[in-house]
Amino acid sequence: MEKVSKETCKKRLKGIDDALYAIGGKWKLKIIIALIEGYTRFNEMQRTIGISAKMLSLELKELELNGFLTREVHPGPPVVVEYKVTEYSDSLQEVLQVLSNWGEKHREKIRQERSGK
Numbered sequence: 001m002e003k004v005s006k007e008t009c010k011k012r013l014k015g016i017d018d019a020l021y022a023i024g025g026k027w028k029l030k031i032i033i034a035l036i037e038g039y040t041r042f043n044e045m046q047r048t049i050g051i052s053a054k055m056l057s058l059e060l061k062e063l064e065l066n067g068f069l070t071r072e073v074h075p076g077p078p079v080v081v082e083y084k085v086t087e088y089s090d091s092l093q094e095v096l097q098v099l100s101n102w103g104e105k106h107r108e109k110i111r112q113e114r115s116g117k
Contacts, residue, residue: 022066023092027051027059032068032089033096040082068092 004012023029030049039045046056060083063069067088074080 022068023095025059027055028063028068029092029096029099031056031059031063032085032092035069035083035085036089040084042081042083045083 023032027049030051031045034045034048039048042053042056042060045051046053049056051059060069060071064071067086069083069085069089072082072084074082
């Protein structure tokens with residue numbers, strides 16, 4: 001890999017910082033994937049992802065602030081709250097696919113190393 005200028009490196013690091021701020025952590029991408037797959041209600045997502053209610057609530061608020069989802073309240077009875085991905089979430093499709101592919105390769109690499117192959 002060829003060495004790049006200090007400015008190029010700083011710009012790349014800043015881009016990574018911005019991305020990790022918006023989608024970093026253990027839960028955000030999982031929540032977006034669950035929403036894309038059709039799990040739109042709080043309890044559905046909580047069960048599907050395996051996340052605490054407190055953490056899910058926090059992450060949903062952050063994702064909404066960053067424009068990845070919207071929150072819709074349907075008056076009841078009972079009151080129903082649904083979350084929907086925005087068009088902006090589509091900008092993550094390539095990132096999600098690349099991360100998923102890399103994760104599968106990494107898991108296989110580790111499995112093979114541990115089994116001595």
